[in-house]
Amino acid sequence: MQKLLSRIQLAVKLICSISIALMAAVVFIQVVNRNVFDSSFKWVEELSTMCMVCITFLGAALATSLNAHTRIELFVNLLPGQLPKIVFALGDLICALFCVSLIFYCWPLIMQNLHTMSPAMKLPLAINYIVFAFSMLLSAVYLVLRLVSRFHGDASNNGLKKEDK
Template identity: 30%
Template sequence: MNKLINKITAFLNFLLAVCLSLMIIFVFGNVVLRYAFDSGITWSEEVSRFLFIWSILIGSILALKDNEHLGVDSLIKKLSITGKKIVYVISNLMILATMVLVFIGCWKLTILNVDQSAPATGMPYAYIYAVGCLMCACMVLIVFARLYRVLAGKMEEREFIMTTDSDELVQQNETDNDNHEEGAKKS
């Protein structure tokens, strides 16, 4: 299961990198063409806007997976383990409810905009909202996996805090590097 999750994460990271790279190329190329050659690519602005929206939605999936969304955890850290579990389940149920509502809205907008095309490229606006549906579906799967782990008792206490401080990331990376070096020495 972890291999599948890692492959999906790698694919989403690749998509995100492609979106950002193309966006930079199109915008920079258009700026150079306008100032140096007094011309431009008509569709580059529109495609860049689509890519920007897609990169935000794809990045949101990855941020949820890695607990990198903004949050305040000062109260959660002071609760008992039972309190942390309760708040964790409630917050994940709220995320689930929100994603269901966003999915319904994106689905309706996708259907509504199938015939509406962007002026410069002719791409249907439905492409924007369809990626919103994909984002919601992926986030719902992440939340279901989290809720399963809680109910099955497979989560550690530190995992109930849904935010990650930058100091915690540094310590985790150092621990991972130390564990990797120890594993290499044993081999």
């Protein structure tokens, strides 16, 4: 399971990196094309939007896997005994349930937009929603793993290998 999650994490990093590079290159070419040649490509906005969706939501899942989301721990760490562990576990559980509920509510949007094509690139608009749902699924999996590791594993690494942190 850990090997599979590490490979998924690597794939997400690769997709995010490619999306950032592709979006930067395409937008740069579009700016040059507009200012120098007084013309533009119709598909650039759609492609850059799809890249931004990938960067945003897959990046959020990646941040969840690395426990890199910002949170204020000062007051929680001041609690006595096992209470901080319980509060963090409760937070992970609530976030995982929220991710699952987002997947549930995203499903009709995926089905509704499966055959709706983008005007310029002729790609299904459901791609954006599929990326979102997949990102929420990954986030939920990582949150549940972190929740389990808080009570049954090494809580210091939150269910991840040391080199993944």
